[in-house]
Amino acid sequence: MNYTILDCYTDEPAGLGVPPYLGTYPRYLFGALDNPYYLTIDDLRLHKFGEPKKQPKTNIRIYNLTKNAVDVAKILAKTDILVVIAGIQTPGKYLSAVPGTLYEITQLIQDLKCRKILTGPAVSGSRLEGGKHAEKLNLNVFDEVDENFSGIDDYGGINPVKGAGVVKQIPYPIIVEIETGRGCSRKKHCSFCTEFRHDVEFREQKDILAEVKALKAAGVKYFRLGKQSCFYSYKGGKAEEIEKLLKPIAALKPDVLHIDNANPTMVDEEKTKLIVKYCTPGNVAAFGVESFDQEVIKKNNLNCEPEQVFNAVKIINKISGKRSENGMPVFLPGINILFGLIGESKATFEANYETLKKILDAGLLLRRINIRQVAVFEGTQLQKQAGVKFIKKNKKYYWKWRNQIRQDIDLPMLKRLVPEGTILRNVRTEIHDGNTTFARQFGTYPLIVGIKKKLELNKFYDVKIIGYMLRSVTGEVV
Numbered sequence: 197m198n199y200t201i202l203d204c205y206t207d208e209p210a211g212l213g214v215p216p217y218l219g220t221y222p223r224y225l226f227g228a229l230d231n232p233y234y235l236t237i238d239d240l241r242l243h244k245f246g247e248p249k250k251q252p253k254t255n256i257r258i259y260n261l262t263k264n265a266v267d268v269a270k271i272l273a274k275t276d277i278l279v280v281i282a283g284i285q286t287p288g289k290y291l292s293a294v295p296g297t298l299y300e301i302t303q304l305i306q307d308l309k310c311r312k313i314l315t316g317p318a319v320s321g322s323r324l325e326g327g328k329h330a331e332k333l334n335l336n337v338f339d340e341v342d343e344n345f346s347g348i349d350d351y352g353g354i355n356p357v358k359g360a361g362v363v364k365q366i367p368y369p370i371i372v373e374i375e376t377g378r379g380c381s382r383k384k385h386c387s388f389c390t391e392f393r394h395d396v397e398f399r400e401q402k403d404i405l406a407e408v409k410a411l412k413a414a415g416v417k418y419f420r421l422g423k424q425s426c427f428y429s430y431k432g433g434k435a436e437e438i439e440k441l442l443k444p445i446a447a448l449k450p451d452v453l454h455i456d457n458a459n460p461t462m463v464d465e466e467k468t469k470l471i472v473k474y475c476t477p478g479n480v481a482a483f484g485v486e487s488f489d490q491e492v493i494k495k496n497n498l499n500c501e502p503e504q505v506f507n508a509v510k511i512i513n514k515i516s517g518k519r520s521e522n523g524m525p526v527f528l529p530g531i532n533i534l535f536g537l538i539g540e541s542k543a544t545f546e547a548n549y550e551t552l553k554k555i556l557d558a559g560l561l562l563r564r565i566n567i568r569q570v571a572v573f574e575g576t577q578l579q580k581q582a583g584v585k586f587i588k589k590n591k592k593y594y595w596k597w598r599n600q601i602r603q604d605i606d607l608p609m610l611k612r613l614v615p616e617g618t619i620l621r622n623v624r625t626e627i628h629d630g631n632t633t634f635a636r637q638f639g640t641y642p643l644i645v646g647i648k649k650k651l652e653l654n655k656f657y658d659v660k661i662i663g664y665m666l667r668s669v670t671g672e673v674v
């Protein structure tokens with residue numbers, strides 16, 4: 197049986213698999229299947245539509261091409277089973293990739309003669325833009341729809357060491373998303389969250405280490421321990437378990453070792469110090485705060501109070517807010533805000549603005565504030581109770597609300613984060629837009645730098661910061 201994996205990329209509350217991030221699904225599938233080919237949706241787009249005319253902007257729809265890109269026709273002709281990975285549940289802006297929507301994927305694969313299986317988060321819903329209901333799944337195209345295809349959603353079944361072999365088919369540099377656990381230990385979940393479909397389960401340290409070793413041996417340099425709902429909650433949030441996890445991975449000396457999600461209520465000094473000790477600088481803990489409005493917090497069962505967030509921000513800043521050798525602060529918090537939750541009103545914006553302003557005025561640093569509109573997924577409390585009701589009601593304010601935070605908080609924060617003249621090391625050139633090159637470091641939430649020069653892509657430079665946009669910076673090569 198000839199298998200081909202088609203990666204259309206994934207982004208979920210607890211897991212990122214949009215290039216340059218390589219998610220867990222393609223690796224687990226590669227470990228489960230017998231010597232499959234790995235294709236990206238970029239390969240398939242290029243195969244179907246050919247190389248478009250040269251544009252001033254890098255075409256990020258066909259940017260992430262595997263080694264198999266030149267042989268797509270041959271590979272598809274001999275494929276018996278095509279396993280499609282897809283699912284965007286926390287839609288974001290991606291610098292150098294465009295994930296496939298279910299509509300696009302259907303168009304691209306419907307004529308193929310092989311058996312087609314859909315797996316990944318799309319099985320429970322997918323939506324590339326926030327503020328809308330999930331896309332409807334066209335079941336006429338897929339022969340099978342299974343989130344746990346070949347046991348990839350089952351820790352007993354996966355073989356991540358063998359799965360590491362998939363990176364041999366990927367010629368572009370990647371940062372791999374490593375899973376430490378799944379599910380969320382909160383008894384009642386946040387209204388919008390899809391993580392309820394997993395029971396709480398943690399991977400063993402030895403299994404995670406074996407996977408990192410195999411990936412490193414296959415040439416991977418950059419790692420993000422990012423697939424979990426809260427890094428600080430690993431194995432009950434015990435510091436000794438976190439140290440047992442981090443210490444041996446750090447001993448392998450990866451170029452980048454970062455984390456992702458954290459629940460502010462779990463942040464303490466002891467665990468923060470461990471993260472600083474064993475991870476590499478430029479690290480970020482993203483707090484899924486979603487709202488600072490008490491009414492919204494209550495109605496959506498959100499995980500933290502404004503005071504708890506403020507304290508967690510203070511703890512991380514105190515321990516690791518100083519600048520590191522790569523130009524970025526050692527380890528900082530980030531904050532996620534969601535528009536469109538149950539009970540949202542003008543008072544929600546005021547509460548969000550005030551708390552963020554309080555953080556700014558206290559002289560603290562946030563790596564970034566992520567603001568997006570919620571996407572509504574089947575089975576969530578949000579879908580059952582309100583759907584897009586609050587988005588429809590408040591949409592007219594969103595631009596203004598967001599812009600006020602961008603102007604009054606993000607911009608001064610950015611100037612404090614990387615003052616003019618700061619030198620960021622090892623910044624990789626990623627795309628062109630006219631004569632500007634956009635570049636960023638490898639890491640968990642790297643800052644985008646615009647350089648007014650057409651530089652060769654996929655090269656590493658040291659860049660001096662010379663100016664500011666609202667959420668990114670401008671720089672020049674030194």
Ligand code: SF4
Nearest residue numbers: 380385386389391425
């Ligand atoms: S804290 Fe809320 S959003 Fe995060 S995983 Fe748990 S239920 Fe989901």
